[in-house]
Amino acid sequence: MTREVELVIKNARLLLESGMVRGGVAVREGKICAIATDEHLPHAAEVIDAQSRILMPGLIDGHAHLHDEAMIDHEDFTTGTRLAASGGVTTVVEMPLSSQVDTVELVDEKIKTGERLALIDFSLYGGMINADNIGNIPLLIEKGVEGFKAFTCEPFYANAGVIAKAMSEVSEFGGHLTIHSEDQGVLEEFAREMEDEWDAPITHALARPALAEQLAVHQNVSIASSTGGHLHIAHITTREGVREVARGKQTGVEVTTEVCPHHLMFDRDEMNRLGPKSKMNPPLRSKQDRAALWAGLLTGAIDMVVSDHAPAPVEKKEAGNDDIRKAWSGVDGIQIILRVLLSEGINKGRLSWSRLLRVTTRDPARIFGLYPKKGSLTLGADADLVLVDPTKEEKITDTGILSKSGWTIYEGMKLRGLPVMTFVRGVMVFKEGEVLGTPGHGQFQPMGRGQLEIPGM
Numbered sequence: 001m002t003r004e005v006e007l008v009i010k011n012a013r014l015l016l017e018s019g020m021v022r023g024g025v026a027v028r029e030g031k032i033c034a035i036a037t038d039e040h041l042p043h044a045a046e047v048i049d050a051q052s053r054i055l056m057p058g059l060i061d062g063h064a065h066l067h068d069e070a071m072i073d074h075e076d077f078t079t080g081t082r083l084a085a086s087g088g089v090t091t092v093v094e095m096p097l098s099s100q101v102d103t104v105e106l107v108d109e110k111i112k113t114g115e116r117l118a119l120i121d122f123s124l125y126g127g128m129i130n131a132d133n134i135g136n137i138p139l140l141i142e143k144g145v146e147g148f149k150a151f152t153c154e155p156f157y158a159n160a161g162v163i164a165k166a167m168s169e170v171s172e173f174g175g176h177l178t179i180h181s182e183d184q185g186v187l188e189e190f191a192r193e194m195e196d197e198w199d200a201p202i203t204h205a206l207a208r209p210a211l212a213e214q215l216a217v218h219q220n221v222s223i224a225s226s227t228g229g230h231l232h233i234a235h236i237t238t239r240e241g242v243r244e245v246a247r248g249k250q251t252g253v254e255v256t257t258e259v260c261p262h263h264l265m266f267d268r269d270e271m272n273r274l275g276p277k278s279k280m281n282p283p284l285r286s287k288q289d290r291a292a293l294w295a296g297l298l299t300g301a302i303d304m305v306v307s308d309h310a311p312a313p314v315e316k317k318e319a320g321n322d323d324i325r326k327a328w329s330g331v332d333g334i335q336i337i338l339r340v341l342l343s344e345g346i347n348k349g350r351l352s353w354s355r356l357l358r359v360t361t362r363d364p365a366r367i368f369g370l371y372p373k374k375g376s377l378t379l380g381a382d383a384d385l386v387l388v389d390p391t392k393e394e395k396i397t398d399t400g401i402l403s404k405s406g407w408t409i410y411e412g413m414k415l416r417g418l419p420v421m422t423f424v425r426g427v428m429v430f431k432e433g434e435v436l437g438t439p440g441h442g443q444f445q446p447m448g449r450g451q452l453e454i455p456g457m
């Protein structure tokens with residue numbers, strides 16, 4: 001017996017991979033069962049009039065730190081996914097922050113915690129990769145954890161040999177290695193030069209120059225070209241970094257990368273005004289770098305936009321008021337990805353709708369092997385949807401943020417374009433400023449083999 005259609009969303013502009021069309025969708029058992037013009041949509045228990053706003057697949061945030069047992073005062077699966085729902089994110093890939101998630105037991109435990117506390121669906125990263133846990137990579141892949149995090153710098157420094165061994169492992173067994181790419185030697189030497197200028201927040205950015213990223217990305221791409229396997233460069237921030245990734249793609253290396261909303265939004269020249277809240281790694285960069293990031297998103301050099309959501313209690317930020325080294329590194333962002341791309345991308349002519357769709361839904365779904373169940377507005381896909389008002393203006397306020405930390409680096413900004421409703425498997429979890437989802441709705445999504453199409457650009 002086929003169940004009744006539970007939901008119809010009509011009178012929308014549907015953002016499909018083939019373009020924007022008028023019509024609506026129907027949902028049965030949490031999946032999309034019809035995509036049609038309004039007069040051809042089936043009857044449903046609930047009908048929502050989209051009022052000509054844009055309906056697209058929910059976002060997949062491929063890099064967020066929502067739940068670390070040692071830092072539960074920063075964020076947790078419930079607060080983090082409430083915030084995600086308010087940003088149109090329907091699947092989040094949770095990444096370790098300070099506690100290791102590198103064994104089958106730790107993965108099982110995190111899946112259990114996530115399914116108890118999350119409002120939206122989630123996948124998990126394994127990490128941090130080091131000389132001792134590389135052998136666990138195939139075991140974690142069997143559990144549906146196919147993304148692994150490594151660093152070329154502290155606090156989880158792995159040398160080139162460890163990176164090469166881990167790349168060989170993903171080359172053989174699947175999945176991908178995501179690397180925080182800043183060269184440790186460059187960071188050490190440039191920090192030494194700063195002496196006692198640490199009271200100015202911008203010093204943090206000057207002590208971590210673009211060269212650190214350029215060298216580390218170059219090294220990692222070189223390793224991947226000899227081992228094979230899928231290399232993913234975490235949060236790219238510089239012209240040089242984007243160029244190294246693009247060059248790797250051109251020469252057939254399976255390399256992808258991502259960019260964060262804060263690097264698209266702010267320059268390092270704003271750090272002294274913003275204060276220690278603007279500290280993160282890699283740091284804010286120059287205006288020219290920011291322009292290169294927007295260009296990379298448009299041309300395909302950059303494959304997805306991720307939040308790197310990692311806020312902290314405000315005291316841990318303010319600890320850096322007189323010495324930026326003492327401030328927590330990390331900012332909020334999971335709620336702002338879509339807002340930044342609409343306001344500063346679509347509405348300012350820097351980004352097309354088709355690229356917005358790819359970098360927030362389709363390409364992350366393919367990178368994580370979740371496609372087409374996730375990240376796709378097609379028949380049979382999960383009804384993970386976000387309704388977007390592309391022109392409505394909103395002032396971002398601290399009190400408006402649902403995060404446990406209670407502040408946002410975007411405070412006071414006026415952004416144009418926002419998510420108005422979010423659905424996870426057909427269930428409305430967010431509507432016009434209000435979170436309706438409840439903990440326990442989120443389901444673990446095991447990753448499959450990535451389906452990459454490196455454009456060879």
Ligand SMILES: [Zn+2]
Pocket residue numbers: 063065095308309310
């Ligand atoms: Zn991160």
